[in-house]
Amino acid sequence: MFNLAFDNFNDILYMQGHGIYVWSVYLIGILMIATSFLIANKRIKAIQKKIKISNAPS
Amino acid sequence: MITAFIHKFSSPKSFVNLTEKIYPFLIIFGVSMLIFGWAWGLFFAPQDAVQGNSYRIIFLHVPSVIFAELIYFFMAVCALMHLVWRVKLAAYLIKSAAPIGAMITFIGLFSGSIWGIPTWGTWWQWDARITSTLILFIMYLGILTLHGSFSNLEKADRLMSILVIIGVINIPIIKKSVDWWSTLHQPASISVSGSSSIDPSMLYPLFISVIGLGFTLIALGILTSRSYIFTREKNKRWVLEHV
Numbered sequence: 001m002f003n004l005a006f007d008n009f010n011d012i013l014y015m016q017g018h019g020i021y022v023w024s025v026y027l028i029g030i031l032m033i034a035t036s037f038l039i040a041n042k043r044i045k046a047i048q049k050k051i052k053i054s055n056a057p058s
Numbered sequence: 059m060i061t062a063f064i065h066k067f068s069s070p071k072s073f074v075n076l077t078e079k080i081y082p083f084l085i086i087f088g089v090s091m092l093i094f095g096w097a098w099g100l101f102f103a104p105q106d107a108v109q110g111n112s113y114r115i116i117f118l119h120v121p122s123v124i125f126a127e128l129i130y131f132f133m134a135v136c137a138l139m140h141l142v143w144r145v146k147l148a149a150y151l152i153k154s155a156a157p158i159g160a161m162i163t164f165i166g167l168f169s170g171s172i173w174g175i176p177t178w179g180t181w182w183q184w185d186a187r188i189t190s191t192l193i194l195f196i197m198y199l200g201i202l203t204l205h206g207s208f209s210n211l212e213k214a215d216r217l218m219s220i221l222v223i224i225g226v227i228n229i230p231i232i233k234k235s236v237d238w239w240s241t242l243h244q245p246a247s248i249s250v251s252g253s254s255s256i257d258p259s260m261l262y263p264l265f266i267s268v269i270g271l272g273f274t275l276i277a278l279g280i281l282t283s284r285s286y287i288f289t290r291e292k293n294k295r296w297v298l299e300h301v
Contacts, residue, residue, distance in 0.1 A: 002102050012101065015111035021176055022114045025169045026096070029118050032161055033274065040281035047288045048301040055298055 061143055068139075068147045070287045071296045077280040084280070088273030095267030103260050115173040117264055121271040122166035126194060127229055129159035129275070133201075134226040137219035149215035150290060152222060153205055154283035158275060160198035167191055170243075178242060186235035187243035190228060197225040211290070 006012045013019050099117035106113040133152045140148040170188065171181040182188070201218055208214035236245045247256045254261055291297045 018111040021112055021172050025115050025172050029165045036278055043285040047285055051292050051301045
């Protein structure tokens with residue numbers, strides 16, 4: 001079940017001509033999901049900072 | 059009694075406290091399963107006899123479209139809770155889940171289009187499955203636009219919930235489109251109740267990818283909802299104490 005389906009690294013990249021479709025889909029998918037996490041984290045930090053500043057003793 | 063129970067366990071404060079504790083486990087488990095499922099599917103699963111290696115897109119495409127529909131269904135349940143029991147958290151969750159739903163529907167449409175090029179010879183076809191999924195994507199954007207167009211946020215929450223419930227009609231249409239109409243898109247290859255037409259050597263990594271993406275998206279949902287809850291409740295005492 002865990003035998004590599006390809007002979008070498010070039011075969012993995014090329015995938016008999018389908019590599020461009022397969023890898024572009026995964027690249028875009030991973031980028032979009034990772035970016036969503038980064039944006040969400042950034043927003044939490046920004047709102048926490050805003051709340052802290054607005055409630056800081058003057 | 060039901061109302062009291064719902065309100066007790068659906069306060070934004072308890073939601074934030076609970077999800078902060080489970081978030082690290084969800085993200086680690088989700089991403090690990092996703093890496094395992096995708097590595098298995100991309101490198102070890104055998105080549106498809108008809109589609110060659112292009113079928114390997116399935117390990118991203120199928121989980122994406124499953125969650126594109128499930129997220130909408132979750133939003134519809136939340137919309138019902140908001141309209142019937144006036145649960146504030148339910149509206150916050152709809153608003154936080156909608157961008158994730160839009161993103162994952164886009165990934166589903168994009169991956170399907172790319173898969174169509176070597177398989178069907180076209181990246182787009184106005185068939186029932188693809189068109190109804192495009193409508194789902196537009197619904198997500200519409201929900202976000204509608205909510206963003208009101209300055210009165212309570213009113214925006216109510217109208218958004220109503221729109222979500224109206225749009226839920228599209229979910230069974232997407233699911234049944236390949237059975238009701240003659241479509242270029244193939245009928246379902248995997249089934250929860252019956253037997254699947256996909257070989258176990260491809261089905262297992264697909265199943266693991268679905269679980270991995272599911273947990274990853276729940277973790278993402280926790281993050282987006284946390285930031286939105288802080289934004290909406292920024293003047294509440296518990297938020298001031300929490301941050």
